[in-house]
Amino acid sequence: MDRAGLETMLMNYYRHIDRTVVQFDFLVHRSRAGSYDEEIMDLGGKIYHAPRLFPQNYLTYNTQISKLLRGVSYKIIHSHIDSMSVFPLRAAKKLGIPVRIAHSHSCSLDIDYRYPIKVVAKRLMPQHATDYWACSEKAGKFLFRTIDAAELHVVKNAIDxxxxxxxxxxxxxxxxxxxxxxxxxxxxxxxxxxxxxxxxxxxxxxxxxxxxxxxxxxxxxxxxxxxxxxxxxxxxxxxxxxxxxxxxxxxxxxxxxxxxxxxxxxxxxxxxxxxxxxxxxxxxxxxxxxxxxxxxxxxxxxxxxxxxxxxxxxxxxxxxxxxxxxxxxxxxxxxKGYDILTSSQQLQAKYLAMTNRGTR
Known part of the structure; x- marks a missing residue:
C-alpha cells in the first residue's frame, strides 16, 4: 500500500466510507510495510501479507490465502490485481465466500515472462468472479471480454x-x-x-x-x-x-x-x-x-x-x-461523478446491498 494510483484510489474511498458500517482489510503481495499502512491501522483496518504472485510461489500463495480466509468471516472479497485476481477469487470461491469482485484498472497486460499465465487467468475469470467492476468501460471490456455489458459496474476513481x-x-x-x-x-x-x-x-x-x-x-x-x-x-x-x-x-x-x-x-x-x-x-x-x-x-x-x-x-x-x-x-x-463525497456513499450502499447474497 504505497502512494501509487490504485492504492491512492482505495484510500480515497476508505477514508470517506462510514467505517462503523463497512470496514476494509487489505491483503498485499509484499512483505515490507507500505506508505499507507499506519493510516490503515489508525482507521481500523488490518493488513495481511502474501507472497508475490510469481509461479514459484503459487502453491504457497494458495495455501496461505486459504488459511487466512478460513480464519475470518468476510462476505465480500474485492480484488484489484486485474487478471491475477483469479488466484484470490478462486480461493474465496472454494471457501464459499458469496461475493467475489474482480476489478479492472487497466487496458493492457504487462508483457513479461508471466504474460501467458495472465492470458489464461483472464479467460478463467468468469469461473471464479461473481461481479465485474472497472474504473471505466474500456478497462472493463478489456479484462472481461466475454461478459455482457450490463454485468459491468463502473466505479469512478473519485477524489476529494x-x-x-x-x-x-x-x-x-x-x-x-x-x-x-x-x-x-x-x-x-x-x-x-x-x-x-x-x-x-x-x-x-x-x-x-x-x-x-x-x-x-x-x-x-x-x-x-x-x-x-x-x-x-x-x-x-x-x-x-x-x-x-x-x-x-x-x-x-x-x-x-x-x-x-x-x-x-x-x-x-x-x-x-x-x-x-x-x-x-x-x-x-x-x-x-x-x-x-x-x-x-x-x-x-x-x-x-x-x-x-x-x-x-x-x-x-x-x-x-x-x-x-x-x-x-x-x-x-x-x-461526472468524480467527487469522493458522493461516490464513497454509493460504494458503501453497493457493498451493503451485496451482503445478503447467498453463495454462488
Whole structure:
C-alpha cells in the first residue's frame, strides 16, 4: 500500500466510507510495510501479507490465502490485481465466500515472462468472479471480454475535489519553497518509476524544451525500481540541474498548484488518479494516447501519441504551460461523478446491498 494510483484510489474511498458500517482489510503481495499502512491501522483496518504472485510461489500463495480466509468471516472479497485476481477469487470461491469482485484498472497486460499465465487467468475469470467492476468501460471490456455489458459496474476513481482546488497564494508559497520564480516553467510527472510510466520520454521532452527555453524545470514525483536508471539518464544527458527527483510525497495538491503542466507519457493506463487530480487543480496535462480517453474529463487535459515525438510534446508543453490556469474543472468533475463525497456513499450502499447474497 504505497502512494501509487490504485492504492491512492482505495484510500480515497476508505477514508470517506462510514467505517462503523463497512470496514476494509487489505491483503498485499509484499512483505515490507507500505506508505499507507499506519493510516490503515489508525482507521481500523488490518493488513495481511502474501507472497508475490510469481509461479514459484503459487502453491504457497494458495495455501496461505486459504488459511487466512478460513480464519475470518468476510462476505465480500474485492480484488484489484486485474487478471491475477483469479488466484484470490478462486480461493474465496472454494471457501464459499458469496461475493467475489474482480476489478479492472487497466487496458493492457504487462508483457513479461508471466504474460501467458495472465492470458489464461483472464479467460478463467468468469469461473471464479461473481461481479465485474472497472474504473471505466474500456478497462472493463478489456479484462472481461466475454461478459455482457450490463454485468459491468463502473466505479469512478473519485477524489476529494476540495483538496485540489487551485489556490494562487498557495502556488506562490510552494514555488518559493521550491526555488521557483514566476518566470520559470515547472512541469511534472507523477507515478512509479516503472517501464509503463515511461519517465525516460519525459527526460527527452525536457531536453527538447531546453532548446527553446532554458527556463524550464522537470519535477519527477514518485519512487520505484527504475528511479536510479532515470536519474543516471538525466545526468548522462547533462540535465542534472534541470531535473528534481522528489520521491513519494504527501503534498500532491500543493505541488500541483505550483506546476504549469503535467506529463503522462505512459505506455498504457486505465483512468489514472493523478490525471483526475491534475484536472481538478486546473493543471494543463498532456497524456499519451495509450491513456484511456475515459480519463480526459475537462478541456485542461489532452492526449498526444508517443510516436509524435519529443518535439511535438515539447511544443504542446510550451503552448499550454503559458496559458492561464483552467477554471471550473471541479464542477465538471463533480457533474461526472468524480467527487469522493458522493461516490464513497454509493460504494458503501453497493457493498451493503451485496451482503445478503447467498453463495454462488
Amino acid at each position: 475535489l476540495r483538496r485540489f482546488t487551485h489556490d494562487e497564494e498557495g502556488r506562490r508559497r510552494t514555488r518559493e519553497t521550491m526555488g521557483l520564480d514566476e518566470s520559470q516553467i515547472a512541469i511534472c510527472q507523477i507515478g512509479r518509476f516503472a517501464k509503463v510510466k515511461n519517465q525516460s520520454f519525459s527526460i527527452r521532452i525536457l531536453q527538447k524544451l531546453l532548446e527553446y527555453n532554458q527556463n524550464v524545470r522537470l519535477f519527477l514525483i514518485g519512487d520505484g525500481p527504475l528511479r536510479s536508471e532515470i536519474s543516471d539518464e538525466a545526468t548522462r544527458r547533462g540535465l542534472g540541474s534541470k531535473v528534481a527527483f522528489l520521491g513519494e510525497r504527501t503534498d500532491i495538491p500543493e505541488l500541483m498548484n505550483a506546476m504549469d503542466a503535467m506529463l503522462m507519457p505512459s505506455l498504457y493506463e486505465g483512468v489514472p488518479v493523478s490525471l483526475i487530480e491534475a484536472q481538478s487543480a486546473g493543471l494543463w496535462s498532456i497524456a499519451s494516447t495509450a491513456v484511456s480517453e475515459d480519463a480526459i474529463l475537462t478541456p485542461c487535459a489532452v492526449r498526444l501519441p508517443l510516436h509524435a515525438g519529443e518535439e511535438a510534446w515539447a511544443s504542446a508543453v510550451l503552448e499550454l504551460a503559458t496559458q492561464p490556469r483552467f477554471g471550473d474543472a471541479g464542477s465538471m468533475l463533480r457533474a
